[in-house]
Amino acid sequence: MSRQDRLFELIQTLRAAEAPRTAQALAGTLEVSVRTVYRDIATLQAMRVPVEGAAGIGYVLRRGYDLPPLNFDTEEAEALRVGLALLARTGDSALVRAGQRVRDKIAALHGPAAWLNVAPFGAPFDDPHAGCVPVALIRQAVREERKLEIDYRVPDGEATCRVIRPLVVIYHLEVKMVAAWCELRHDFRHFRLDRIWGCTSLPDSFAGQGDALRTLWAEREGVDKVAAGLA
Known part of the structure; x- marks a missing residue:
């Protein structure tokens, strides 16, 4: 996972948390060291992301903070859904997993679209x-x-x-x-x-x-x- 992706996941994890999360717990979720979590928290705070807390106590994200929304119109959202679904034909398992995460985010903003279906037949998955x-x-x-x-x-x-x-x-x-x-x-x-x-x-x-x-x-x-x- 790249550092940029990790910072994004750290923000999303703190947003979803109902109580302060310790650096140890965050490290387990992100599969990194506790020292890396401390550095990432410091980076987010330097970027004015409202992360509050301290080592040994836990961290929270101040309510009301969110990342910029995905501003896609209906046609753009449907193009993305179909394109992401077509990833199943590539046989690239890592891209398929990443594509599903993006599809989930689009569904959270635009709602489901079960009527859009793509046949998954294509290259075999890399195993x-x-x-x-x-x-x-x-x-x-x-x-x-x-x-x-x-x-x-x-x-x-x-x-x-x-x-x-x-x-x-x-x-x-x-x-x-x-x-x-x-x-x-x-x-x-x-x-x-x-x-x-x-x-x-x-x-x-x-x-x-x-x-x-x-x-x-x-x-x-x-x-x-x-x-x-x-x-």
């Missing part, structure tokens, strides 16, 4: 217990511009070890792929996630190169920059 590489690991490497070492196996059984610079996660209807710069081939390559049998995040990064490489990849593939999220 680390079944040997699948979590898509969240790939997405994190793209965000952090961190190299990955992958054990890649093609249908004929040939296995290769590659060091890649992951650039774009591509969700097809029945399969997920990562577009990357392959250091073995010295060129762009596309790797199906269901053929990655092992994946290790390396300490080496390619910080500052991601945007330029994605632009070159989009030009090479003839991908529209807006559709690819590069604009």
